[in-house]
Amino acid sequence: MRSTHNHHGLDRQTLLKTLILFGLGLYFIWNIASGNVVNYINTRFVWLSYVAAVLFLLLALSGAWNLLRSRRHEDAGAGDHDHRHGQMSWPVLALVAVPLVLGTLVPSRPLGADAVSGNVSLSVTGATTTDFTIPPLSRNVLDWLRVFSKVSDYDEVAGEPADVIGFVYREPDFGEDRFMVARFTVSCCVADASAIGVPVIWSGTSELQSDDWVRVQGQFVVEEFRGERVPVLKATSVELVEQPAHPYLYP
Amino acid sequence: MSLRRLSYWLAGLGLAAVVIAAVLGTGQDVGAILGIFTTRFLGIFIEAAPFLLLGTVVSGLIESFVTADDIARWMPRNPVLATLAGAFMGFAFPVCECGVVPVVRRLFTKGLPLSVGVTFLLAAPVMNPIVLASTFVAFGAGPVLVGRFVITAMVAVGVGLVFAFAGRPQEVLRPAALMPVAGGSTDVIPLYARAPRKPLVAGLRDALRMAGDEYFEMGRYLVTGSLLAAAMQTLVSQDVLLALGRGPVVSVLVQQALAFLLSVCSTVDAFLALAFVGSFTTGSILAFLTFGPMVDIKSMLMFLGVFQRRIVLYLILLPLLMTLLIGVWINLNISFV
Numbered sequence: 001m002r003s004t005h006n007h008h009g010l011d012r013q014t015l016l017k018t019l020i021l022f023g024l025g026l027y028f029i030w031n032i033a034s035g036n037v038v039n040y041i042n043t044r045f046v047w048l049s050y051v052a053a054v055l056f057l058l059l060a061l062s063g064a065w066n067l068l069r070s071r072r073h074e075d076a077g078a079g080d081h082d083h084r085h086g087q088m089s090w091p092v093l094a095l096v097a098v099p100l101v102l103g104t105l106v107p108s109r110p111l112g113a114d115a116v117s118g119n120v121s122l123s124v125t126g127a128t129t130t131d132f133t134i135p136p137l138s139r140n141v142l143d144w145l146r147v148f149s150k151v152s153d154y155d156e157v158a159g160e161p162a163d164v165i166g167f168v169y170r171e172p173d174f175g176e177d178r179f180m181v182a183r184f185t186v187s188c189c190v191a192d193a194s195a196i197g198v199p200v201i202w203s204g205t206s207e208l209q210s211d212d213w214v215r216v217q218g219q220f221v222v223e224e225f226r227g228e229r230v231p232v233l234k235a236t237s238v239e240l241v242e243q244p245a246h247p248y249l250y251p
Numbered sequence: 252m253s254l255r256r257l258s259y260w261l262a263g264l265g266l267a268a269v270v271i272a273a274v275l276g277t278g279q280d281v282g283a284i285l286g287i288f289t290t291r292f293l294g295i296f297i298e299a300a301p302f303l304l305l306g307t308v309v310s311g312l313i314e315s316f317v318t319a320d321d322i323a324r325w326m327p328r329n330p331v332l333a334t335l336a337g338a339f340m341g342f343a344f345p346v347c348e349c350g351v352v353p354v355v356r357r358l359f360t361k362g363l364p365l366s367v368g369v370t371f372l373l374a375a376p377v378m379n380p381i382v383l384a385s386t387f388v389a390f391g392a393g394p395v396l397v398g399r400f401v402i403t404a405m406v407a408v409g410v411g412l413v414f415a416f417a418g419r420p421q422e423v424l425r426p427a428a429l430m431p432v433a434g435g436s437t438d439v440i441p442l443y444a445r446a447p448r449k450p451l452v453a454g455l456r457d458a459l460r461m462a463g464d465e466y467f468e469m470g471r472y473l474v475t476g477s478l479l480a481a482a483m484q485t486l487v488s489q490d491v492l493l494a495l496g497r498g499p500v501v502s503v504l505v506q507q508a509l510a511f512l513l514s515v516c517s518t519v520d521a522f523l524a525l526a527f528v529g530s531f532t533t534g535s536i537l538a539f540l541t542f543g544p545m546v547d548i549k550s551m552l553m554f555l556g557v558f559q560r561r562i563v564l565y566l567i568l569l570p571l572l573m574t575l576l577i578g579v580w581i582n583l584n585i586s587f588v
Contacts, residue, residue, distance in 0.1 A: 021463060024300075037297065039290060040290065041294060041297055041298050045298060048302075055301070055305070055308060058459065059304070059462055059463040059466060062456070088467060088468070092467060095470075095471045095474050096466075098478070099292075099296045102293065103289075103293055106285060106286060106289040107286070109286050109290060111287065111290055114283050114287065115287045115290075115485075117484070117488070188522065189298035190295075191291060191294055191295050191523070192526075192528060193294075194529065
């Protein structure tokens with residue numbers, strides 16, 4: 001009596017496991033197809049998500065095959081010893097399904113201004129290579145901070161034109177006419193994300209909302225910002241733009 | 252059973268209370284916090300899942316096709332050489348910390364020297380190609396990658412040699428070492444006892460089925476660890492983290508405790524470590540990445556099924572002290588720019 005009950009529980013569990021694995025495989029495929037995957041990891045490692053999708057679906061197929069086989073055995077009235085192992089408690093199954101639940105129910109969003117913990121950094125950390133051959137108007141926020149870290153005197157960059165995209169980040173102590181045009185850098189996945197940015201002087205700052213994506217054009221000047229003399233972008237134009245397809249910069 | 256269930260409920264309620272208090276404490280919109288938390292959690296999970304899957308499939312294949320005799324045959328006869336080889340055996344047989352215990356237990360019954368088995372036991376979870384790849388993806392080819400492998404080899408060989416000089420197998424192993432190991436996933440144990448080699452198709456089928464089960468066994472630790480890391484990054488203020496993470500000794504102890512408690516599989520722990528890089532010392536990150544794969548709650552439970560209690564204590568304390576010393580030494584003597 002007890003063994004049939006057990007068998008039934010196992011069968012249902014195998015079914016649920018198979019569904020979870022299948023769901024995770026579909027979730028990874030959907031993530032890649034929708035482009036959401038770059039909200040989570042560096043684009044360099046997206047190929048790993050293909051690997052994950054294939055393996056999830058393979059394991060799901062194997063589970064489905066075992067289900068069908070055990071169903072057939074049951075019809076024949078034979079117990080299946082091979083299924084004995086792998087039984088686990090329902091909370092464990094629920095836990096493994098958490099990524100699937102969060103991934104499908106919570107709308108996918110990249111990290112933005114409200115995810116900044118501490119400060120938006122004005123400098124890049126770590127030894128990075130600086131490519132001075134990128135023309136000034138093609139440099140992104142990260143390229144500029146690299147240039148700043150390499151020049152001996154900030155006055156060397158004063159007067160250089162810039163054209164960068166980022167999200168608006170504001171703190172009360174920035175002053176009326178100032179904000180930062182910020183980006184997150186991601187080396188591996190968002191676990192290592194850090195916020196970097198360039199201070200901007202713009203008379204229309206008060207009309208901007210935190211987290212708005214903007215394109216800022218202007219020229220660098222060296223000015224006081226939060227008690228430090230740093231390159232500050234004096235904007236000639238700030239326009240609202242769509243969030244870029246790749247929200248993060250990759251160092 | 253009902254007491255256990257009650258304690259689960261109480262733990263769950265307590266955790267929920269802490270989380271709610273922390274969310275309210277940040278003073279931000281709850282929806283925004285949930286969004287940020289989810290992005291961080293899924294970031295770790297999406298980056299880690301392919302490595303966890305590869306690990307489970309490879310371990311399924313090994314369980315299906317490699318017998319303990321195969322491994323025993325590969326071992327050098329000289330005990331010191333064999334101990335050194337034990338540190339690198341994982342590159343030929345990539346098993347993680349949960350897969351390694353039953354393999355070692357089986358090897359001991361084949362007459363493998365104690366020192367070699369202990370070294371293999373401690374080294375294999377890190378010294379293998381999958382961990383090499385995941386650590387490279389997370390940290391690049393830098394000091395963390397090199398440090399992780401060098402420290403693991405040093406500690407594993409060191410502890411192995413201690414056992415070479417002190418103790419014969421009879422004094423160290425449990426008489427019941429042939430019984431299924433208590434506390435771990437029970438399905439991996441009897442497979443090695445099945446002597447005849449399986450035909451290819453049946454073996455592949457079994458490998459996939461075991462991989463599927465193991466994904467759930469291991470996945471729960473990955474999910475728990477990722478939830479915790481994401482919650483910490485989202486809810487705990489940077490000041491608190493820095494206070495814990497900047498002390499050259501405290502930071503190492505905190506990371507060792509985390510590694511022990513989280514029990515995250517060695518194939519994916521590098522991605523959790525990323526969450527601590529900004530606020531914790533490099534020595535402590537290395538301690539997390541070396542001590543955790545050798546000793547954590549789930550491997551400790553499995554050790555208890557193979558070794559005498561006294562020996563399990565050594566197997567925990569020796570790696571603990573060695574990685575602590577190395578971590579603190581790194582913090583005090585090496586500066587990473």
